[in-house]
Amino acid sequence: MNPPPFQRVLIANRGEIALRVIATAAEMGIETVAVYSEPDRNALHVRRADIAICIGPAAPSASYLNQDRILEAAREAGADCLHPGYGFLAENAAFAEKCEAAGITFLGPSPSAIRAMGDKVAARRVAKEAGVPLVPGLDDPADASDLAAIAEQIGYPVMLKAAAGGGGKGIRIIRDPAELAQAADLASAEALAAFGDGRVYLEKFVTKPRHVEVQIMADRHGRVVAYGERECSVQRRHQKRVEESPCAVLTEELRAKMCDAACALARAVEYVGAGTVEFLYSEGEFYFLEMNTRLQVEHPVTEVRFGVDLVREQFRVAAGEPVAEPREPIGHAIEVRVNAEDPETFFPSLGTIRRLAPPGGPGVRLDASMFVGHEVTPHYDSMLGKLIVHAADRGQAIERAIRCLREFRIVGVSTSLPVALRVFHSAEFRSGDYDTGILERIDRSVPEVRNEIASLAAVVAKIQRSEKWSAGASHGGGESITPWVLVDRMSRVGGPRR
Amino acid sequence: MKYYTRIGDTEREYSFVREGDDLIISCGDKSYRCERSQIGDGAVFSLIVDGRSFDCLVEFDNDRAIVQVVGERVEVQVEDARERAAKAVSSAKSGGKRTVAAAMPGVVVSVDVAVGDVVEDRQTLVVLDAMKMQNPIGAEGSGVVAKVHVSEGDTVGNGDPLVDLVDEED
Numbered sequence: 001m002n003p004p005p006f007q008r009v010l011i012a013n014r015g016e017i018a019l020r021v022i023a024t025a026a027e028m029g030i031e032t033v034a035v036y037s038e039p040d041r042n043a044l045h046v047r048r049a050d051i052a053i054c055i056g057p058a059a060p061s062a063s064y065l066n067q068d069r070i071l072e073a074a075r076e077a078g079a080d081c082l083h084p085g086y087g088f089l090a091e092n093a094a095f096a097e098k099c100e101a102a103g104i105t106f107l108g109p110s111p112s113a114i115r116a117m118g119d120k121v122a123a124r125r126v127a128k129e130a131g132v133p134l135v136p137g138l139d140d141p142a143d144a145s146d147l148a149a150i151a152e153q154i155g156y157p158v159m160l161k162a163a164a165g166g167g168g169k170g171i172r173i174i175r176d177p178a179e180l181a182q183a184a185d186l187a188s189a190e191a192l193a194a195f196g197d198g199r200v201y202l203e204k205f206v207t208k209p210r211h212v213e214v215q216i217m218a219d220r221h222g223r224v225v226a227y228g229e230r231e232c233s234v235q236r237r238h239q240k241r242v243e244e245s246p247c248a249v250l251t252e253e254l255r256a257k258m259c260d261a262a263c264a265l266a267r268a269v270e271y272v273g274a275g276t277v278e279f280l281y282s283e284g285e286f287y288f289l290e291m292n293t294r295l296q297v298e299h300p301v302t303e304v305r306f307g308v309d310l311v312r313e314q315f316r317v318a319a320g321e322p323v324a325e326p327r328e329p330i331g332h333a334i335e336v337r338v339n340a341e342d343p344e345t346f347f348p349s350l351g352t353i354r355r356l357a358p359p360g361g362p363g364v365r366l367d368a369s370m371f372v373g374h375e376v377t378p379h380y381d382s383m384l385g386k387l388i389v390h391a392a393d394r395g396q397a398i399e400r401a402i403r404c405l406r407e408f409r410i411v412g413v414s415t416s417l418p419v420a421l422r423v424f425h426s427a428e429f430r431s432g433d434y435d436t437g438i439l440e441r442i443d444r445s446v447p448e449v450r451n452e453i454a455s456l457a458a459v460v461a462k463i464q465r466s467e468k469w470s471a472g473a474s475h476g477g478g479e480s481i482t483p484w485v486l487v488d489r490m491s492r493v494g495g496p497r498r
Numbered sequence: 499m500k501y502y503t504r505i506g507d508t509e510r511e512y513s514f515v516r517e518g519d520d521l522i523i524s525c526g527d528k529s530y531r532c533e534r535s536q537i538g539d540g541a542v543f544s545l546i547v548d549g550r551s552f553d554c555l556v557e558f559d560n561d562r563a564i565v566q567v568v569g570e571r572v573e574v575q576v577e578d579a580r581e582r583a584a585k586a587v588s589s590a591k592s593g594g595k596r597t598v599a600a601a602m603p604g605v606v607v608s609v610d611v612a613v614g615d616v617v618e619d620r621q622t623l624v625v626l627d628a629m630k631m632q633n634p635i636g637a638e639g640s641g642v643v644a645k646v647h648v649s650e651g652d653t654v655g656n657g658d659p660l661v662d663l664v665d666e667e668d
Contacts, residue, residue, distance in 0.1 A: 347631065348602070350602040411564075417569070418569065453567055455572075457545055457552065458503055458556055459503060460534050460554075460556075462576045463521065466578045
């Protein structure tokens with residue numbers, strides 16, 4: 001066996017991703033250093049690491065984003081490398097620089113690559129130069145009068161937006177030249193009034209958009225490999241809920257093109273480590289969206305299909321070892337995010353997990369940070385973990401996911417699991433022909449037959465309770481509180497609660 | 499004794515008889531032969547309904563049962579006839595006063611109602627900022643705002659009262 005490439009890794013993160021890194025590090029013989037905020041004292045990543053250092057109070061700015069404190073902890077613990085996970089400091093070029101300056105290997109790309117991809121305008125420019133397709137449109141804003149010819153070239157429908165706008169303001173969708181003539185003047189006038197700049201952008205309007213991304217891994221010797229794609233179109237407000245691999249509608253030819261484009265982009269910025277290139281896919285075409293210069297939440301769907309440990313690969317390439325050629329992928333994988341939230345309103349659900357019965361059996365993987373006694377607090381995001389299933393084909397993977405959701409029990413907080421069940425039962429998802437609007441469209445209400453059994457179960461449980469009380473009261477002796485008194489007390493302390 | 503459940507707007511009324519270890523439960527024109535077998539402390543039980551097996555988990559929070567079965571998590575309001583009668587008495591005494599409380603700690607972003615306002619079921623009363631999300635807190639059932647306990651910018655803890663509602667007078 002090879003000696004480990006590093007002695008000790010500090011994980012500058014929390015939750016399931018910290019556990020994910022600890023798992024691989026432990027298997028590689030690398031000691032692990034957890035950092036944690038005060039409310040995370042009992043978190044699993046603290047308990048599973050070899051060394052644990054408290055870095056401050058709950059507020060991320062005072063703990064998980066506190067660069068100086070984290071570097072101090074790394075020195076204190078004698079860490080020779082640092083894994084940033086995702087979120088927090090994972091895409092912070094200045095922090096990556098500080099790590100290098102402190103002699104600690106940052107398990108990610110170079111600061112310059114993080115910077116190049118972090119700036120959306122610069123990233124578009126790099127992508128264009130590398131021959132990666134972009135959504136057809138104007139590179140520079142134009143006056144409203146010049147638009148007709150360009151729109152003709154791009155092809156209708158097109159999207160018109162204010163050059164100075166943002167956040168969806170002043171966006172118009174235009175279906176033909178007559179509409180354009182009218183809309184351009186209006187949009188220009190509106191943009192002038194709203195932003196003091198009358199210039200507008202024109203872009204192809206992408207119908208039925210799907211979010212498809214490519215996983216890449218690059219070494220220090222200029223070699224880049226792609227591990228196929230992940231489809232992440234089941235999302236709400238850009239928060240992904242369900243991911244799958246492969247994408248059900250991608251042809252071999254398009255897949256190869258998409259992977260080549262992702263690798264070309266990585267080469268253009270001399271990328272090292274794990275990265276994800278996100279594309280917008282629409283009816284046979286794909287366009288560059290952005291590159292995430294880190295490990296993604298949904299990386300396990302790639303891992304199970306390709307039989308690869310991407311975290312191990314991160315350690316290996318950071319130590320200067322060459323990337324390995326990916327094997328031929330096997331079967332179909334689906335990931336379900338387990339969020340503590342109300343399945344109807346999507347509001348976060350706080351509380352303490354009192355019971356936990358995770359699914360098991362063939363083709364099941366659970367990457368989760370929850371445990372019985374885990375308190376879900378408002379300080380951090382609501383993800384408790386991820387369920388990943390792997391099966392021979394897409395149909396079997398869907399059925400396996402449904403089977404697991406029926407086994408999975410979490411008591412103490414509401415979770416997003418019933419929503420995932422609705423997705424897997426929906427005709428739209430099952431057909432494979434869906435887009436980022438799917439969660440808005442599907443019926444999320446619990447089917448009546450399921451309510452019928454839930455109602456019956458509640459009555460059976462209630463009968464048991466009521467009868468027990470009656471039995472206790474009828475003995476006369478030991479039981480001093482009769483059901484009547486108890487009911488009255490409960491109605492006084494009760495009242496509507498949510 | 500009769501039992502009542504409510505899921506959303508759907509109410510069901512049940513009655514039952516015992517036949518050996520089985521419960522024969524009737525609801526409207528439906529009848530279910532139920533056999534219940536307790537697992538551990540009782541929140542988990544195996545339920546066989548007319549031969550079909552269901553693995554159930556039911557936890558009570560006052561009159562609210564949180565039921566997990568067939569992959570669903572359903573909140574069921576459930577009460578027996580005695581509780582229903584007791585509630586009717588106490589509701590009459592208090593004029594139907596009920597308090598909407600914060601279900602999570604957070605900061606009040608806005609108060610959308612004032613004393614005297616008539617509100618509908620699920621109408622937003624207060625918006626709470628918690629977990630980096632804005633959470634509208636709605637009325638449970640229609641009524642009239644009797645008291646507002648909070649104002650914009652207040653920090654509230656779990657269970658703190660937000661708004662009192664009373665029944666609308668006819």
